[in-house]
Amino acid sequence: MKSAAKNIQLASYDDLFKTDEERQADTQERVQSLPLDKLEPFPNHPFKVIDDDKMLETVESIKERGVLVPILVRPTNDGNFEIVSGHRRHHASLLAGKTEIPAIVREMDDDMMRTCIRNSSSS
Numbered sequence: 665m666k667s668a669a670k671n672i673q674l675a676s677y678d679d680l681f682k683t684d685e686e687r688q689a690d691t692q693e694r695v696q697s698l699p700l701d702k703l704e705p706f707p708n709h710p711f712k713v714i715d716d717d718k719m720l721e722t723v724e725s726i727k728e729r730g731v732l733v734p735i736l737v738r739p740t741n742d743g744n745f746e747i748v749s750g751h752r753r754h755h756a757s758l759l760a761g762k763t764e765i766p767a768i769v770r771e772m773d774d775d776m777m778r779t780c781i782r783n784s785s786s787s
Contacts, residue, residue, distance in 0.1 A: 733750075
């Protein structure tokens, strides 16, 4: 006779003692700092990243002030993140010698991602 206990799932200690506000905050998107080496570009992104004078200006700005507008990423199956919007900021951060970048992580399928990219005017 098989035990039904295998199917029992217990809440974690932290989950038991969270407030309603903390549970709600866990479901909200928020800006978080992600390591640059965990990010990979979306391969079919329509905008091209070019090392021109504008890129050098962006690199200098990031060196002085950091990235002011977070990039948008989606999680991948291997624990990394795919850049949806912010390829230039990502590249400039690498050139500026940064190791992390502010990002919003959003769950989205390919169709939603294409719509998001179509609606963005720059990265």
